[in-house]
Amino acid sequence: MTLPATHPLLDGRTAASALVTTYRGVRGDRTPVWFMRQAGRSLPEYRELRVGTRMLDACLDPAMASEITLQPVRRHGVDAGIFFSDIVIPLKLAGVDVEIEPGRGPVLAKPVRTLADVSALPDPDGADFTAIEQGVALTVAALGSTPLIGFAGAPFTLAAYLVEGGPSKDHIRARTLMHADPEAWEGLLSWAAAVTGRFLRAQLLAGASAAQLFDSWVGSLSKADYVERVAPFSKKALEPIRDLDVPVVHFGVGSGEVLAPMHEVGADVVGVDWRLPLDEASRRLGGGVTLQGNVDPALLAAPWPVLEAHVLDVLRRGRSAPAHVLNLGHGVPPETDPDVLTRIVELVHERGGAAAEESR
């Protein structure tokens, strides 16, 4: 099975968009721009819509998830929507008892810490992604020629939540399990890879034109641990969507040491966090990999001339890659002034891209 003929990549809606062509490695006249966490708490219209609705309920309400996804596209004129969801949604849909505690984050009723716990995890094939498929379909219909990006957490980041039972610093329990019980670890990451793969595939078949795999916590790992005990499962998570020929972005925080293996799991584009300049990231990747990133979110609250100079510096360094999608180096902080994001989009559309570069 491949993408349906009515899919936006096949019916002519998004295949020639700035985002999709850039993700495919072709530098065009326009540098596309979107922002991780563009949908969400930085927008007053989001805060208004969410009143009285819990986070996971919002993600699982197709109309609400779609509306939230569309809000930043309308407001900022970004080059992509990213489907509004939460990293634990596929766990919940697979049958894991997880809730989001406001101000704290995801909390599991029962952490997964032994081989027996891993064996007791629900069958990933039992997950029902209907609400997600409906939300994606609604969103894609409304977006028209603007592509939608599907997303999922990578197996390590999901496993860290499952082992810790909630947010954690340095994810130390998960990293202990990795070494203390390799059989349980491999079982857990295989399970997470299966869930992630199915979640991504559901979003893509329903109409998303690209996928982003978030390994948010990869920066807590040594390169050796990443390569030996994590990357094989990230690769496995991408296998169920390989036949769809949809561009895949792989992003992690604090990932400077593992950019190359993150690319090698089968990503087309590597997302870079704010710590590493794009020219250095491109060097570490051998110069041939399309990059996404990496405006420092801390600069969003700086005076405009400081932020403007930084964005232009990011565009300049992004020239060292074959193609570049401008984004932040991490998610939009909740307290961000949304007008600043709109202004960045205007700046990037005016000053990014091949034509603007050549005319300088």
Add this chain to the structure above:
Amino acid sequence: MTLPATHPLLDGRTAASALVTTYRGVRGDRTPVWFMRQAGRSLPEYRELRVGTRMLDACLDPAMASEITLQPVRRHGVDAGIFFSDIVIPLKLAGVDVEIEPGRGPVLAKPVRTLADVSALPDPDGADFTAIEQGVALTVAALGSTPLIGFAGAPFTLAAYLVEGGPSKDHIRARTLMHADPEAWEGLLSWAAAVTGRFLRAQLLAGASAAQLFDSWVGSLSKADYVERVAPFSKKALEPIRDLDVPVVHFGVGSGEVLAPMHEVGADVVGVDWRLPLDEASRRLGGGVTLQGNVDPALLAAPWPVLEAHVLDVLRRGRSAPAHVLNLGHGVPPETDPDVLTRIVELVHERGGAAAEESR
């Protein structure tokens, strides 16, 4: 003024110790070992002693701080004590209104976010370190030939607390200030450098035989920000102790990109976190720098054969540096079984050091 003649480095007590000679770059028959956060919550005798006493009160009670410092030396047979204190103690002694909220960390009554706030900070010369000096003197008298390490937070890490007003993720407000208001930033870091320098000097004059500067949060910075906006102030913090000729260790978490500039601020030894193998750290430092580290704290809870193999691997990789002090790659997690730490000390004393290496 230099060290008093009765100082342990001058009166013959600690100058020839395994720790001090190794910190001075000489590999001896014994690889010294101590653990960051060896004093504290992992020890039942600590938890018992602390009942009813608040954290900062314990730090400022000379007898209690000394006893807490001595507990892990007695129990584990480590090669050094590190004076029990908290990173915000010098701020408090300088007159900043700060408390430790159990389960949360340091919280400031009034965060420092503008140039006016910086100007209103108390005079660093007004700090009274008498309680610290008394605690250090008591400890040094009890330690005999075991050296005591003094410690302080580096200016960036202190500034991050001051700007955020408490613990924070990615220290984004501090990093915003760094770019948004360079004048306030420089004023704040100069202030923190002055406090840190005085705090370190007080501990050294009172009898500490080495100093460790902790820039715990340096991993949130790009290399450029570290080099341009942070390192000059870490260098400044070390100036008040340069004439004392006491070895200085510089440690940061997630510091793989900035090891060389961290060395260049004037450190004799670089502490490496668990992410970067010591042989790679040594390579990045040009091969001539003494290293400290870097057993992964996550492995402390793994079965002994797994941990033992890891410790031996750390010792092996540490051979790539001129000299090596074994430590963890971060602090002892509170839930650590203390017997495991004792066992590591025995292993390192048996298998580390030049003689053991040559006999293999």
